[in-house]
Amino acid sequence: MDKTAIRSKIFELIEEYFAKEEKEFIPGKTLVRYAGSVYDHKEINAMIHSLLSGWLGLGKEGEAFEKEFAEFVGAKYSLLANSGSSANLLAIAALTSWKFPNRLKKGDEVIVAASAFPSTINPIIQNGLTPVFIDVDSETYNIRPEDLEKALSKKTRLIVVCHNLGNPNEMDTIMVFADKYKLFVFEDNCDALGSMYDGKKTGSFGILASESFYPAHHITTGGEGGAVIINDDFRLYRIVQSFRDWGRSCWCGASGGPRNGVCGYRFQFKVNGFPYDHKYIFEHIGYNLKPVEAQAAMGRVQLKRLPKFIEARKRNFKTYAEFFKKYEKFFILPKALPKSDPCWFAFLLTIKDDAPFDRLAITNFLEQHSIQTRPSFSGNILRQPAYKNITYKKVGSLENSDRIFEKTFFIGVYPGLTEKHLEYVMSVFDTFLSKY
Ligand SMILES: Cc1ncc(COP(=O)(O)O)c(C=O)c1O
Known part of the structure; x- marks a missing residue:
């Protein structure tokens, strides 16, 4: 086989590999991730x-x-x-x-x-x-x-x-x-x-x-x-x-790259009056x-998929938003402003102060049922060890950021989640919350 034929064969095999991918969802066994990438042979x-x-x-x-x-x-x-x-x-x-x-x-x-x-x-x-x-x-x-x-x-x-x-x-x-x-x-x-x-x-x-x-x-x-x-x-x-x-x-870009030498002035620059190759003049x-x-090649294919990804994230978020309405006595639900059209990263839940369970209890339960959760990143960042000795100013008591630190977590809405995943996640929430 010549190089062109080998190349075609590689592409074909990769496509074949992805076509064979195991996709069956087993409730309780398959991990329901908080996020993940969606891609294939392309x-x-x-x-x-x-x-x-x-x-x-x-x-x-x-x-x-x-x-x-x-x-x-x-x-x-x-x-x-x-x-x-x-x-x-x-x-x-x-x-x-x-x-x-x-x-x-x-x-x-x-x-x-x-x-x-x-x-x-x-x-x-x-x-x-x-x-x-x-x-x-x-x-x-x-x-x-x-x-x-x-x-x-x-x-x-x-x-x-x-x-x-x-x-x-x-x-x-x-x-x-x-x-x-x-x-x-x-x-x-x-x-x-x-x-x-x-x-x-x-x-x-x-x-x-x-x-x-x-x-x-x-x-x-x-x-x-x-x-x-x-x-x-x-x-x-x-x-x-x-x-x-x-x-x-x-x-101009790296030697051999498409922009190499495009300015046409490479050797016409001076440093302190001395001629110097522009490629190695450092100004910062x-x-x-x-x-x-x-990575850019992959990104270009992902960009083509983006409109579909956006639709899926919005759809998954909407399903959860409707489901969690009945649990508003336990959770502060995420809200978008009237002029906003969010493409959500995840579905945020903050446990209300008077709820009969805490974050540790519910996230442990979810994780034990193969549902990934995460806190809302740092919460009040001033409570994180790395920030103890920084120089900063603050406005007010940061009480909501403190509440986020203590009581907020999120679950996924990423495009890799199907209706089956969502139904399973909602059923596990029902099991946990029906106790209260
Ligand atoms: C709001 C925000 N900013 C910055 C980052 C950092 O991005 P990266 O992980 O690509 O460094 C993240 C990562 O999750 C993020 O959520």
């Missing part, structure tokens, strides 16, 4: 195709994904990263760049929700900025715009808005507030790909936004992945890219947070 073959092309680092597929992804979100640009956490780090670092006018400086304050995912907050601390924690609403799990005024000081420069578990924040009010006080807005959209607020995709409001393609999220680029969304001019795009690519100045104290080309 994604794997796209990755293999990319690997066999002889180019491993970001290249044509990466560029195509970044363009298609920005179009989907309705943003100007996107840049791939190796995780959502990396995307968050890049976004905050970019706003501190000496090349960014009106940049953020050490000691500047950043308003952020206290109940969060850790790496939404970490880059604030890692960049020498001061987090100002505000509480979240007990039903939307998002910031309450009325708290923004209380958190404001002369040092406030940025609001970090996380669309928690896929639920859009009150973006119109937040953007008006940010405009009034000349603050930047960064959206952590890692949980919320496909969510809309007032007819506009989340991730397209702030100057920057982030996305995670970890398999638990709405699409995946393999085991890890993420993107920075840039809703600003090309200069900010370049700054994010520089931080991502070791801090370098050159934007950067990182290397790039993914690889095969």
Whole structure:
């Protein structure tokens, strides 16, 4: 067989392998995951195709994904990263760049929700900025715009808005507030790909936004992945890219890649008056947070599936929302704002203060019945060990974030769940709750 025939054979076999996959659901035995990726031979073959092309680092597929992804979100640009956490780090670092006018400086304050995912907050601390924690609403799990005024000081420069578990924040009010006080807005959209607020995709409001393609999220680029969304001019795009690519100045792309040498000026740059190859001029104290080309190839196939994924997440969420109405005496149920159209990451449940059971009891019961649960990320992050000695400010008592720390958990709504999974999960809840 020649190489072309071998290649075709590989693709055929992968397709055959996926066609044979065991899919039967056995209640109580099959794990009902809180999240998971959904893909088949199309994604794997796209990755293999990319690997066999002889180019491993970001290249044509990466560029195509970044363009298609920005179009989907309705943003100007996107840049791939190796995780959502990396995307968050890049976004905050970019706003501190000496090349960014009106940049953020050490000691500047950043308003952020206290109940969060850790790496939404970490880059604030890692960049020498001061987090100002505000509480979240007990039903939307998002910031309450009325708290923004209380958190404001002369040092406030940025609001970090996380669309928690896929639920859009009150973006119109937040953007008006940010405009009034000349603050930047960064959206952590890692949980919320496909969510809309007032007819506009989340991730397209702030100057920057982030996305995670970890398999638990709405699409995946393999085991890890993420993107920075840039809703600003090309200069900010370049700054994010520089931080991502070791801090370098050159934007043409790697040697041998499709953009290698496109600027045509590679040898016309100087450092301190001395001619220097632009490829190795470094203008930021950067990182290397790039993914690889095969991940972009998978991401492009996942993007095509995204509309169906969004439908499935909404459908699963709706089934649970209707089911849990009868248990409202036990749980605070998740709520979306009137202008929101969320593409949920999961279904959140907060146990009411007067409920006759606690989180440990119910989550243990569910896990024993092969139903995965998770707490709502950090809960009040100030109660997590890593944050004991940080410098911060806070507004009010953060009582809802404390309640989330103690009483909230979530179950999955991801597209891999079928009606059978959902029926089983609801029957296990019935068994547990009918005792009370
Ligand atoms: C809101 C939020 N931000 C950031 C992240 C980090 O994403 P990653 O796991 O890709 O680093 C997550 C991960 O679940 C998240 O939920």
